[in-house]
Amino acid sequence: SQQGEEDPQALSIQEGENATMNCSYKTSINNLQWYRQNSGRGLVHLILIRSNEREKHSGRLRVTLDTSKKSSSLLITASRAADTASYFCATPTQGGSEKLVFGKGTKLTVNP
Amino acid sequence: DVKVTQSSRYLVKRTGEKVFLECVQDMDHENMFWYRQDPGLGLRLIYFSYDVKMKEKGDIPEGYSVSREKKERFSLILESASTNQTSMYLCASSFPIGSGGYTFGSGTRLTVV
Numbered sequence: 178s179q180q181g182e183e184d185p186q187a188l189s190i191q192e193g194e195n196a197t198m199n200c201s202y203k204t205s206i207n208n209l210q211w212y213r214q215n216s217g218r219g220l221v222h223l224i225l226i227r228s229n230e231r232e233k234h235s236g237r238l239r240v241t242l243d244t245s246k247k248s249s250s251l252l253i254t255a256s257r258a259a260d261t262a263s264y265f266c267a268t269p270t271q272g273g274s275e276k277l278v279f280g281k282g283t284k285l286t287v288n289p
Numbered sequence: 290d291v292k293v294t295q296s297s298r299y300l301v302k303r304t305g306e307k308v309f310l311e312c313v314q315d316m317d318h319e320n321m322f323w324y325r326q327d328p329g330l331g332l333r334l335i336y337f338s339y340d341v342k343m344k345e346k347g348d349i350p351e352g353y354s355v356s357r358e359k360k361e362r363f364s365l366i367l368e369s370a371s372t373n374q375t376s377m378y379l380c381a382s383s384f385p386i387g388s389g390g391y392t393f394g395s396g397t398r399l400t401v402v
Contacts (some may be wrong), residue, residue, distance in 0.1 A: 210390045217291075217398070219379055220332075222390030241383065265332070267390075275320050275339060276347070281331040 181209070181249075181266040181280035189286040198252040198283040200266030201246075208240055210250050210267045210277065219267065221250075256287045291317075295394035302401050308367040310397050312380030320383045321363035322391065323347075323355065323401050324377040332379065338363055370401045 181202045202209070203266055208227045212220040226233045226242045226249065233240045239252040253260055263284045267277040296311035314321065323335040334347030336355040344355050352374060354385075356364045363382075367374055377398050381391040 210391075212390070217377075217396070219393035219395045220381075222392065223391050250293070275383070275392065276322070276334060276337055276345075278334075279324075279332040281329070 179185055181268050181278065182279045183266055183283040184266070185283060187284045187286075188282070189288065190256060191288050192256060192289075194256055196260070196285055196287070197255050198264050198285070199250045200249045200251070200280060202245065202249075202266075202268045204271075205244075206268045208269065209249050211238075211240060211249075212265045212267060212279070214263045214265065214282070216262070223264075253285075256285075258287050258289045261287045263287060293380055293382050293392050293394040295378075295397050297397050300399045300400065302367075302370050304371060306367075306368045306370045306401075307313060308399070308401075309332070310367075310378055310380075310399070312363045312365070312367040312382075312394055313360060313361050314363075314382040315361065316384075316392065317360065318382035318392070319360075320382075320385070321357065322381045323353075323363065323365045324381065325349070326379055326396075327376050331358045334364055335365065363401055372401050375399060375401045393397055 181200045184199045209223045211223045214220045237254045242249045263282040265279045265282045267279045270276045291401045293314045319361045324332045333344045337345045354373040358401045383391045
């Protein structure tokens with residue numbers, strides 16, 4: 178199945194710094210989503226960006242989408258220790274499919 | 290607060306047992322999903338249901354079956370549990386995908402001994 182790949186696999190920063198995670202995917206999509214997972218828990222939906230959007234904001238989150246490069250980035254500004262989690266991008270398996278394929282995630286550690 | 294509830298957080302079962310993992314959502318979502326999550330392999334889709342009594346195989350359906358008799362409930366069944374089914378199982382639900390994302394349950398960590 179098509180799969181998004183996050184980069185880097187792990188990221189460690191200090192509180193207050195910005196964190197940037199990237200996602201690349203393989204085929205055309207109509208939307209891309211980002212999720213967060215705290216250790217040992219379920220995933221939480223953060224943001225959905227459609228293929229006709231280039232940038233989207235939600236609080237301290239900023240997501241960009243470049244369909245020509247088949248890539249997306251998630252920026253967390255002014256990070257906090259509570260942002261420590263794994264972050265996943267997800268794309269529909271085919272075009273407008275209801276089924277999502279998830280990448281393997283970026284493990285973010287924010288040090289106090 | 291809307292949610293997806295998985296019946297157990299931790300479960301230990303013996304090889305060969307029939308195992309039922311239950312998932313209930315209170316958001317009137319059409320779609321429901323079962324994924325398993327393993328280190329190094331990420332999330333993999335086991336089964337998907339887009340309506341009552343409707344199901345579709347995901348990427349790794351072997352050894353599993355599902356049941357959706359009511360809109361709010363989606364059950365995953367391990368017909369004869371094996372040690373390679375030891376994993377974190379995640380249930381999710383959603384409206385049609387353009388309306389937003391998935392809502393996940395807290396997960397069931399299943400150990401088969």
